[in-house]
Every structure is written in C-alpha cells, then in structure tokens.
Amino acid sequence: MFYREAGDYKTSYAADSQTFPIKFDRYRYYFVLLFAFAAVPLLINDYWVNAIFLPFLIYSIAAIGLNILVGYCGQVSLGTGGFMAVGAYACYKLMTSFPEVNILFHVLLAGGVTACVGVLFGLPSLRIKGFYLAVATLAAQFFLVWLFNRVPWFYNYSASGQINAPERTIFGQAVTGAQTQAWATYLFCLVILAFCAVIARNLTRGSIGRKWMAIRDMDIAAEIIGVDPLKAKLSAFAVSSFFIGIAGALFFAVYLGAVEVGEAFSIQKSFLVLFMIIIGGLGSIFGSFAGAAFLVLLPVLLKNLLVGVLGWPTDLAAHFEFLIIGALIITFLIAEPHGLAQLWRVAKEKLRLWPFPH
C-alpha cells in the first residue's frame, strides 16, 4: 500500500531498465540526494562531520569497493587496510610533488595507483580461491604497511615517519589541512561517494557485473559460458582497489589529516570494512551504505550510552563494542546471511502488501 508499482507505466526500454524502475524508489532516491546535498551541509557542525558523516562517507566508498570484490566477484580479501594505505600514500606523494594540480585529480589518481597494486596482488586469485586467497591477501596487508613504514621515500623523509596532508583547496574552499570548514569536507567526500556509487551500481548491473557474479556463483560454469576468469577477476580487483584507494586517500587527506600507517591502516581496518559488508549485505550497493552507517554509528551510540549516560569508563565501552560486533557478525551470518540489505528488501515487500497478508 505504501510502496507499490501499480500505475507505473513504462513506454520505453530505457525507462524499464533504469536504476530505480519504480517511481516511489526514484523519488525517494532524489529526495535523499537533495537532502544530502542541500540540507545536511547547512545543519552540520565539526562534531557531526568528524564523528559521523566523514567516516560514514569514506567507509561507504571502501565498503562499495570491497563489496565488488567479495560480494559480487566472490574473492575474499583481507588486504583492505593495505590498499587504503596505498591510496593514502599515493595521494600524499602526488599532493606534495604536484602542488598546483587540483586535489580531486590527486584523489582519483591515487585510486588508479591502488588499482594497479590491486591487480598485482590479485594475480594469485587466478590459481587459488576461498580462504587460501584470503590469506594471500594478508600478504598484501602486511607487506604494504611495512613498505610505507620502512621506505622513507614514501613519507618524504619526515622525522616522525608520519604523513601530513598539506592544505589544498577546491573553488577557493580548503578541503584538506587545518583550516577546513565542516560543510566543505563533507560536500567534497559526498560528491566523490555519489560518483563512486553511481559507477559501481552501473558496473554491477551491466555486463561486467554479470560476469563477476557468474564467477562468484560457479567459476567453472562461468568459464564454459564464455566468461574469461582472468579478465573478470582482475577487473574486479582493479575496480575494487580503485574505490578502496580513493577511500584511503580521503581517509588520510580529508578525515585524519595526519597518518601513521601502522595505526591507521592496520589489519583491524581490513576486518572493519569486511564486517561492514557482511552486516550490510554481500552483493548489494545499498548494503555497503547500510553496513558502513551501522558500524560507524554503533561505537558512537555505545560510547554515548555507556560513557555518557551510565558513566562507565571508556575502556569498558570499547570491550563491549568488540563483544557486540562479534556477536552481530555471528547473528547475521546465521539468521540473515544477506545482511541489512535483505532486511530492507523484506520490509519493502511487506510494505507493498500491507495491510493485506498476501
């Protein structure tokens, strides 16, 4: 009743195969876009941006990237943290080497560099799969973090071994460095996220996305119907790493501003993003958003509740966070392997029929 496709007539193939074929969905999507671009920047302040919005936007990009690899192509990767570090350091080197070029290009180029590295570490996927591949990607994680820690060229021989984002502007507004406005950083990340999400959505519902899904569902059968596993897998690695690299670049340049690689891009980060897509929903773009929102909000809420309201010490709240995340992962895998995205689908189905049972 609230959600229905009745009376929604299409007169062309283009209208039928668009991203949101149902009118209600389309208007909801426009409304969300309008709200995110026009209303949120007016309402937010530094706390909201730094605690919730920036992490949410950036992790969403990373989650979309990982979801393409794990959810759509079925290649499990535990190297997300390492690939994010590649994006961050590529962005840093580009920012410091070519200061006159716009930061937007640096971020996109950082994604490109990460894509190349991703393809390199994706090569073993041609011979191994499942958790063998997961362990192989661990090699990427540890090797890359070590590389950025130990080779001084990457951090421009700075004494602390940290990298610091210099101030860069877009249309005269600073988006990196110390003098940023909350709304400017927010909008910058939002534009990139929107760009990534549209690309990912269209890739995954196009021919290349179908190839990925064919490989995921059964690689041998996919090969027989003419999908080239080499191309499909490596393209999944490339696209996925591209997004993850962008996320890493934004995470460093816009969100943190200064990064110590072992701390910011550790193995914990890989797991965090993996958990986002498990909880959100494997093989769903909406799920990437939902999972990122969930795991960004959960610690903030827990902290506010336990520390703010109940007055417990912060370390206790942190332990609870671990406990709850672990329990949630298991619960989701048992009860709803397709995550929040599936719950959303079920809810839509229910709303369509309501108030009738069938």
Place this chain on the structure above:
Amino acid sequence: MSDNIIFGIEVLMNGLMAGVLYALVALGFVLIYKASGIFNYAQGVMALFSALTLVGIMQGQVPFAHLINAALGTDLHHFGWHVPAVLAILLTMAIMVLLAFCVQKFVFRHLVNQEPIILFMATIGLAYFLEGFGDLMWGSEIKKMSVGLPQGGSFWIEENTQWMGLGNENFFGFFLDKLDLVATVIAIVLVVVLVLFSQYTKQGRAMRAVADDHQAALSVGISLNFIWVMVWSVAGFVALVAGIVWGTKSGVQFSLSLIALKALPVLMLGGFTSIPGAIVGGLIIGVGEKLFEFSIGPMVGGATENWFAYVLALLFLVFRPQGLFGEKIIERV
C-alpha cells in the same frame, strides 16, 4: 669459525625455537580444520582467552569486576586467594570445554552445510566476541604469567658449546632461552599425545572418521555434535598450552591474538590437514624469517618479520597450493 657464521647458526637455532611456537598455534588450526572443515581464525584469541583466564584464576581475580564496579558502584577486584598452577590449569581447561560446548551449540550448529568462507567469517566474528568477552571478564591490562616454566638464558648450553667457537675469542657459547627449550619439549609431547589420541583411542578414531566423511561417520553411529564439541575442546587445550608458553614469554596481552595470523602462512606451507606439516611449516617459517631478517633485513630497512612469512606463503601457494604435506583437495581455478 668467523663471527658471522656463528651468529648465523645462533639465529638459525632461535628461528627453530620461534618456529616451534608458531607450530603450537598452527596445531590447533589443523585439528579443527581436519575434523569439521572450519578454518578457525579464533584460535589465537582462544589462546589469549585461555591465558587470561588462567592468570585470572591463579590470582583470584573477580570475573567481570570492572563491569560490576561500573554498574553497581562497588570496588571489587580480587577474591584474595591464590590458586596453585595445576588446579588453575584444570579449571581453565574446564572453562575451555564449556566454551567449546557453547561455540558448538550457539554458533556452528546453525551453520552446518554453509560454505567454508561463511564459516571462516563466523570464526572472525567469534574472535572479536571472545576478545571483547575476555577483556570484559578479566580486564585488558598486560598480565604476567608465572606457572613455573623456567626462563632466561641457559648457562649449561652456553658453557657446553663454547668449544665450538674453535678458538674464536669473541665466542662464549650459544645463547638459548630455557623457555624456548621447554616449549620445544612441550610441543613434541603435545604432538605425540595428539597422535596417540587420534590413533589409539575410540574418540580419536571417531574424530578421524568424521574428518574423513561426515555421512559415513553418522551412519556408523558417531555423534557429530559430540565429536565437534570434543574437537573444539582439544583445540581449546592446544590453545591453552600455546597461551601458557606465549604468555610466559611475552606477557598476556592483546598481541597474543595476532600470533594466530602468523600461524596462517605456517599452515599454507605445511598444508591444512597435516599435523607434521604444521610442525615442519612452523620450523620453516621460523627459521626463514629469522635468517631473512639476519641476512637481507638490514639492507631493506629491517622488521621484515612482519611480512616475510606471508609473502613466502603467497609464493609457495602459486606453485604448490596444497602445501608440503596436505591432501590434494584444492580446486585449481
């Protein structure tokens, strides 16, 4: 003999010792993998949890003291007694069995017939849960483990190997930690016990039968549930042993759970299904990373131990995906 060669030999021996410790963790993985096809990422956290529990029991800590204090405003911390090591180990073992039971009942019973990768992710969730639970129960500060294992350099070995320097004045015998020697003995005993258990006891045979073929095992009347609880208990026992050794060596702390990650390349090398493979893989990784760090490390900036094992495993996988001793079950893609 020149200094470098002698030093190299010492590095080699220390690498062997480190390898034994990796192998201890890897053993737990192999056991669970063989019997249930679950790749148990939580093995390292189980070692941490068991070590935390052991220390907590020995020192008479009140479980969940922080939580109770925060919720009720009390000031509990210790019961005020000290439990002898042997009793504490037995109690910890009982808790690990209980844990195995809970894991089976609440998690993996509901995930039967799922894809291996789903099970793997579930164990990552389990690892997070256990980590939070352990810290919540016993507190997260670094604890000292003292169950009476000897520590420090062994003078006996130093004195008795001095002749090997062949007149080199800078050589005072090899330096080996007593704890490493004890760990080696423990590992050997553990492997022998495990092999005897799986070859000569009824339960052990049932375990191997389950590992071979679930359905055939069911049809001859073996209870899968019981076997799986038992396997998780045995893995808990191995985790406890690893936890004691590692805890004595470097304190009971969070980083203990990361050694589990080191066990993964060990398994890649040795093969997921082979107990001797775990030992040999552990030794190769231990020696390899120490020698690499000793010979190549200074040239590329040091701390290569962080990634050497993984890259070695990665290269190895490309050429021999089933590992040195594993069964040929991997599908080539």
